Amino acid sequence: MAHAPRLARPILRAFAGLAAPVDVLDAIRSADAAGVALYGALNVESPRQLRALAAAVQQAASEGGQPTAIVAIDQEGGQLMAIGEPATQFAGNLALGATGSVELAGRVAVAMGRELAAMGVNVSWGPDLDLATLPTSPAVGTRAFGDDARMAGALGAATVAGLQSVGVAAAAKHFPGSGETLADPHHGLPVVDLAAEVLESRELGPFRDAVAAGVRLMMVSHAAYPGLEPDGDAGRSALISPAILGELLRDRMGFGGVVVTDALDMAAVDQADVAGAAIAAIEAGVDLLLAGPLQAERPEELARLVIALDTSPAVEAAASRVAGLRQWLGQGRQPDLDVVGCAEHAALARELAERSVTLLRDDASLLPLRPLSETRLLVVTPIPADLTPADTSSRVEIRLAEAVRRRHATTHGITVPIDPSGADIEITLAAARAADVVILGTIDAFRHPGQRSLASAIAATGLPGVLVALRMPTDAAVLRDLPTVIACYSIHDPSTEAVAALIFGESPATGRVPISDRAHEERS
Numbered sequence: 195m196a197h198a199p200r201l202a203r204p205i206l207r208a209f210a211g212l213a214a215p216v217d218v219l220d221a222i223r224s225a226d227a228a229g230v231a232l233y234g235a236l237n238v239e240s241p242r243q244l245r246a247l248a249a250a251v252q253q254a255a256s257e258g259g260q261p262t263a264i265v266a267i268d269q270e271g272g273q274l275m276a277i278g279e280p281a282t283q284f285a286g287n288l289a290l291g292a293t294g295s296v297e298l299a300g301r302v303a304v305a306m307g308r309e310l311a312a313m314g315v316n317v318s319w320g321p322d323l324d325l326a327t328l329p330t331s332p333a334v335g336t337r338a339f340g341d342d343a344r345m346a347g348a349l350g351a352a353t354v355a356g357l358q359s360v361g362v363a364a365a366a367k368h369f370p371g372s373g374e375t376l377a378d379p380h381h382g383l384p385v386v387d388l389a390a391e392v393l394e395s396r397e398l399g400p401f402r403d404a405v406a407a408g409v410r411l412m413m414v415s416h417a418a419y420p421g422l423e424p425d426g427d428a429g430r431s432a433l434i435s436p437a438i439l440g441e442l443l444r445d446r447m448g449f450g451g452v453v454v455t456d457a458l459d460m461a462a463v464d465q466a467d468v469a470g471a472a473i474a475a476i477e478a479g480v481d482l483l484l485a486g487p488l489q490a491e492r493p494e495e496l497a498r499l500v501i502a503l504d505t506s507p508a509v510e511a512a513a514s515r516v517a518g519l520r521q522w523l524g525q526g527r528q529p530d531l532d533v534v535g536c537a538e539h540a541a542l543a544r545e546l547a548e549r550s551v552t553l554l555r556d557d558a559s560l561l562p563l564r565p566l567s568e569t570r571l572l573v574v575t576p577i578p579a580d581l582t583p584a585d586t587s588s589r590v591e592i593r594l595a596e597a598v599r600r601r602h603a604t605t606h607g608i609t610v611p612i613d614p615s616g617a618d619i620e621i622t623l624a625a626a627r628a629a630d631v632v633i634l635g636t637i638d639a640f641r642h643p644g645q646r647s648l649a650s651a652i653a654a655t656g657l658p659g660v661l662v663a664l665r666m667p668t669d670a671a672v673l674r675d676l677p678t679v680i681a682c683y684s685i686h687d688p689s690t691e692a693v694a695a696l697i698f699g700e701s702p703a704t705g706r707v708p709i710s711d712r713a714h715e716e717r718s
Contacts, residue, residue, distance in 0.1 A: 201513035202520075203503050204476075206231040206264060207496065208485035212239050213247055217493065219254040222263050226500055228516050229255075229264025231457075232315070233487045234276030234586055238267075241281065241313050241534045248314020261517060262524035266317035266365075266484075268584070269310060271302070272336045272684050273665070275586050280535035281309055284543050285684035287322060288666075289550035290349055291340035291708030292683060299349040302546060303356025305539045310362050312529040317363045319413065321353040323400035325373035326709050329668045330640055332378045332582055336665055336683050340708025341373070343396050347403030354407040361526020363519060365454060366404040367413035370422065370438060371397030379416035379462035380583045385428050390421040402447060410519055411452045412443065414480065416462035431462060434471065439479030452481045452519045459486030468495055469502040476503070481512040540688075547688035551696055552705035554670045557677035560658055562699025563631065571605040572629035573598050574622055574652075575664075576612045576637050576645065578685055587637075592685050594635055594662065597694035612637060614644040619651055626652055632659045633697070634676070637685070639669040649673045662693055667707045681707065 202225040207218050214222075214230065221227040230251055238244055248265045255263040268276045272286015284306060290299045303321075310318055325346055326338035339346040354364040370393060375384035388397070401412070420428040422438050432438045433455055443449050455475055463471050472483050489495055503509050533539070553561070565571065573595035578587040595607025608625050610618045626632050632652050639645040652659055653675030660678045663669035667681035680696060680703070682689040695701045 200225045201510065201517055202226070202228040202260060203500055204228055204481055204509065204512045204516045205483045205496070205499060205503070206266060206485055208233065208236070208487055208490040210236045210490045212237060212243050214250050219250065222251055222254040222260070223258035225258060225260060228482065228520065229266065231484055232265065232267040232276065234268075234278070236487055236490055238277055241277075241531055244277070244313040244315070245531060252314070261520040262316065264317050264520060264523065265315050266319060267310070267315050268319045269306060269315070270320040270322055270337055271306065273585050273587050274337060277313070278586075278589055282306070282535050282539040282543050283686040283688065285546050285550060285686060285689050286336050287339045287349070288326065288336035288708060289546055289683040289689070291338070291345060292550040292552055292705035293546065294345065294706060294708070295549065296348045296352045298546060298549065300352040300356040301542060303353040304360055305542050307357040307360040307362040308529050309534045309539065311360055311526060312531050312533045314528070316361065316523045316526070317365060317411065318357055319365050319367065321350045321364065321366060322368070323347075323350045323366050323404060324368055324371055325397060325400070327373045327396070328376070329666055329709055331373060331375055333375050334373050335581065335638070338373060341710055342708065343399035345708065347400040350400045351403045351407035354404050354409045358408065358410065361523070363410035363523060365411035365413045366401055366409045368415035368456060369401055369412050369443065370415065370419060370432060371401070372415040372417050373397065375417055378582050379456070379460045381461050383429070383431060383462040384417040386417050386419050387428070388419075388421050393419065393421055405447055405449050409451060410522065411454050411482075412449055413454050413456055414439065416456050416460050433463070433480065434474040434478045436478045444479060452515050453479055454482040455480055455484045457484050457486030459488035469498045472499055473502050473506050476506050476512055477508045481515045543688040544691070547682070547684065547692040548695065548701055550683055550705040551689065551692040551703055552667065552681040552707055553696065553703035554663070554667060554679040554681055554707065555677065558658065560660065560678045561697060563697050564699075565602055565631065567604065569602070569604060569631065570629045571598060571602055571631050571633065572625055573605060573607045573633045573635070575607070575609055575635040577609050578637060579612045581638065587685060590685050592635065592664065592690065593687055594633070594690040594693060597690045598633060598697070601694055601698045610648065611644070613642040614648050618644070619648050622648060623651055623655070626655055626657060629657065632657050633662060634659060635662045635664045636669045636673065637665045640666070640672045646672060650675050652676070660697060667709060681705070
């Protein structure tokens with residue numbers, strides 16, 4: 195008589211390398227782990243390599259008589275894309291919010307899911323359902339759909355349905371909502387100091403919509419929510435809160451899927467006792483433990499975690515829910531690799547970019563630009579940097595100058611650091627004085643004083659200028675000297691192409707800022 199396979203310990207292993215090491219495959223085979231968490235900087239070289247890595251993990255699960263192993267990655271679109279080109283580079287959630295199209299969100303999610311499935315990934319850490327009520331939050335940015343809970347819920351539900359329709363499980367995050375975090379959980383425990391009534395009426399709405407859409411996983415925020423704690427404890431993370439995970443998420447919201455931690459290598463978790471924090475999380479209602487990239491180099495820490503799990507009576511229920519997820523994951527068909535970056539998806543990325551680009555103001559009626567052949571254009575763009583450890587922007591080259599040059603040959607491009615120095619500004623001004631029109635790109639100028647100084651210096655020259663807010667539209671509120679401002683919500687090629695098309699009158703601006711004026715201006 196055949197025996198049912200042993201329930202795997204509810205851990206996702208992390209590792210460094212383009213192929214799964216022997217100890218990780220052994221852990222999958224022996225049910226010491228339920229799968230792997232992949233990270234762009236550690237594990238991704240190409241779609242073919244990723245597919246081979248995932249296939250080896252699934253082979254190990256099969257050899258151990260286990261159901262489909264979890265292979266998870268962050269591929270949100272926009273500023274968090276663990277898999278770069280040739281995977282299609284979609285603009286991300288805030289751009290979807292600017293279109294306001296639930297139908298488009300669903301189509302984008304299907305396309306992203308098909309590409310992930312082709313590469314062997316079966317869990318996507320998204321959608322991000324945090325609200326952009328605090329646009330300067332370091333952990334959210336363009337990852338949010340906007341600050342309207344109803345719109346975020348509708349777009350998030352469409353994303354969940356789209357991903358899961360092609361066999362990729364969605365993980366809504368970061369429950370119960372981290373849009374109001376003033377600190378990055380990579381560096382400490384943030385406190386979301388909102389009343390329960392506010393959280394109930396606003397932050398929780400998109401998560402309820404995700405539950406109604408059948409989302410398979412819920413990722414817990416690394417933040418404290420004293421308004422949801424019976425004793426108002428501002429030092430208790432949602433990760434270890436029975437009130438938040440049990441009473442709220444399970445009992446009142448009716449979520450029956452898998453509750454997963456955010457990466458356990460963040461400073462919001464006591465790094466001196468990760469095993470203790472993990473057990474407390476399991477006993478509070480967490481089902482699946484996510485090893486972070488820093489823990490890829492700490493196998494001894496993961497070994498302690500495995501041993502600790504055997505001491506908790508709550509582990510069996512958690513492992514059972516994870517096993518149910520793994521059974522569901524095994525039902526999908528893997529597409530061919532040629533779907534990755536295919537023409538159909540590239541066209542969809544262009545559609546998203548074109549429909550999201552937003553003309554915030556054109557007080558000087560500068561657009562559309564109709565330069566003479568001898569008109570000299572200068573395009574200035576910042577060199578992207580990762581604003582948080584979860585950001586992938588530093589791997590992207592902004593090609594706005596190239597997009598403009600394809601439309602007007604007499605175009606010069608110059609790059610500056612993301613927070614330019616006085617010397618950088620002087621070099622840029624010298625180039626501006628040789629130009630007739632300046633197009634200035636910015637990335638989160640509200641947090642980079644050098645960008646604000648550069649914009650003021652360019653405006654002081656009196657040259658016609660176009661400001662392009664490449665990430666957050668909040669830049670329009672802090673850079674008031676330039677009368678023409680465009681927002682495109684993304685630094686990827688489809689969005690910079692859409693900006694150039696708008697500047698030269700090839701396409702209209704149909705996007706709308708998905709952040710209210712109060713959040714957009716007063717909180718910048």
